[in-house]
Amino acid sequence: MKNVLIIGGGIVGLSTAYFLNKEGFAVTVIDKGDITSGASFVNAGYITPSHIIPLASPGMISKGIKMMFNSASPFYMKPRLDADFLKWSWYFHKSSTPAKVEKAIPLIKDINLISRELFTDIKNSGDLGDFQLERKGLLMLYKTEASYLHEKQVAERVAFEGLEVSDLNKTELHQLEPNVNIDAEGAIHYECDGHTTPTEIMPKLMAYLKQQGVVIRTNEEVLDIKSSGSSIKEVVTNKGSYKPEEVVLAAGSWSGELAKKLQLKLPLQGGKGYRINIERDTGITIPAILMESKIAATPMNGFTRFAGTMEFSGLNDIIRKERVTAIANGAQAFYPDIKINDTEIKNVKTGLRPVSPDGLPYIGKSSNIINLTIATGHAMMGWSLGPATGKLVSELLTDNKTSMNIAAFSPNRTF
Template sequence: MKIIIIGGGIVGLSSAYFLQKEGHQVTVIDKSDISSGASFVNAGFLTPSHIIPMASPGKIAQGIKWMFDSSSPFYIRPRWDIDFFKWSWYFHRSSNRAKVEKAIPVIRDINLLSRDLFEDIKASGDLGDFQLERKGLLMLYKTEAAYEKEKKVADRLSSLGLEVADLDASELKKIEPDTEIDAKGAIHYICDGHTTPTELMPKLVAYLRRAGVDIKTNEEVLDLAVCNGQIAQVETSKGSYTADEIVLAAGSWSGILSKKLDISLPLQPGKGYRINVSRPTGISMPAILMEANMAVTPMRGFTRFAGTMEFSGINATIRKERVLAIAHGAKNYYPDLEITSEEIADARTGMRPVSPDGLPYIGKSKNIENLTFATGHAMMGWSLGPATGKLVSEIIHREKTSMDISAFAPGRRF
């Protein structure tokens, strides 16, 4: 089949990877040059441990509390936006214990599937060598309250068969001996892994081009023409295309393109920031600094400090106070670390597509016969890229999917 994938992030490229393996003629169209954005500035985590969706009890109250502090980890810029008001109401309706409990096993299963597929891709040799480590993830805490909160999650993970360890300060020092850490201890999610996105993404693009995938960059999809219940034509800033199947993997822009098809896809861009430190830090273990709500990843050639969730619409504005909050958070846990003004000035941002319930949209459109959605992964986009690509390939082939995807239905009610 001729297949067009709209979006060249990790989800779109992963979909192209599995579809071209099946012998299809695949074209990827992206509005950028595929060198920046959420797939490049994320923490690079593979996170079976992240079983709690973002829409969870207490999140709304926390968001309101932080709403007027532009340096807070979870910031909502006050604005008049009907789509955002609707999304917020759906988020509120999704933030209850029953829905969270229902989501937990689904999030675990898709994360484990994706983690295994990362391993398969590396073992295939298609992309050559790239960082893929299974050191786990440290949840560093300073307070007893943070520990007690995370311990409940850790106990739940253990009950689901995932590997978890509880480390006190002395055990933490043994596992991370080359840097000073100001923390009482850590929950160690041994089940997790990490990568370097800025290394993997160009390798994935290069492989796909060698394999015959047509990757069109700096080309924006402007419209989608529908005829007899199918997308008949994809109109871009440079031309028009036809295909048997269309995959919508446009990240935070997916909701805008869905509107052109008269499809409501509740989605909001959640902006994240990163600082790279390209000098020795002594940090060898990926970590989440719990009270600072930020991530730390030892990547190839640098250490990345990333975090924040900012709901301010689609924009590339870098708010300095948010970058400084990441730098201060890092210093608070790693007292010997000094992030320089140059490193702060080099901060970058990307927008993650967030659904109201924190689960991705993966599946066929109810209205458009040849349209498959692959978006809305929130903070798990990188982790879930390969699994989503595999599922998209199975959906298009009308095969039995590798897992139950009913929870990801694009037309689900909130």
């Protein structure tokens, strides 16, 4: 029985532990936090086959430059003289071409569909007990014709890829969401999408893994990774050391820094997202993205979550009040009767999503280090792609045929 050390206890790390444990590996997960916060806990909970367009798409860099000096904007890049950030920005720019987006679309769709089925399989297995997993779709709510026409193009491509999507006018939207006042002209409804409550699944997944004998060590930070020749020999932490046969690097936004300890280049930036929870009835029953506000609204188990923004400002958990206010105002612009109060605003949380320069995740074995597998860089789809990534890593480590061709996700790719 091979022993595997997984660095990182987010949805990707724990999903990897889940599938490796099923294959009979002896698994240890270490995380520098206590696995109660971060991107896996503050995300919108979406399972989104419809999100086929990568973040690195034409026009995104010019949008970023325009928004660079407005720290309340939905897409914010803090100007800074940081070599890694400048390199990443250049790679992002090079990746934002129509041809590269076209290549990425079927890959993003396929891995999302694999993950959607795996979420269902995990629920049906009863391993985690009961948890929210609904397929009500995702509403793209719009106020302007420009937003509608932009999303209609995406919807046509989504339909071309064989996914279920429909176009709703104001009346049809009201019929679908009769218990909440929505100030929108209509919606594109991606019926193919689902949603969950991350704060419900994460503790249940952790409890199940412990029960199965997976060792989970929290508040343990990796200080060094020692290699000899082409393999990792020892992982040194602030609490001890490990001599694993296989290492999976799934440390989210911190994966790039850890890769440097092995002289590996893994271009990655942390994109900060914010969430506000409302623990009272809002009348919202279907997840929605408020297009002009660039905010996600999700009806979760026991609360409604408003989440959003992509902020590139380094690896920190600084909360920018102007960004929180923008989410509260953006939510009210679409749901005029929902007033987010001061207490709800004060309880805001953030998480850092690991963003690769081309919008595709890094999933694969390192070409330099034979016992290292990398699983990170999922940007805004980390939650959606967690189970699929875990399954793919388990297939790589058991030398089985992978569920899809993952050559494009190679961590050894150049930009």
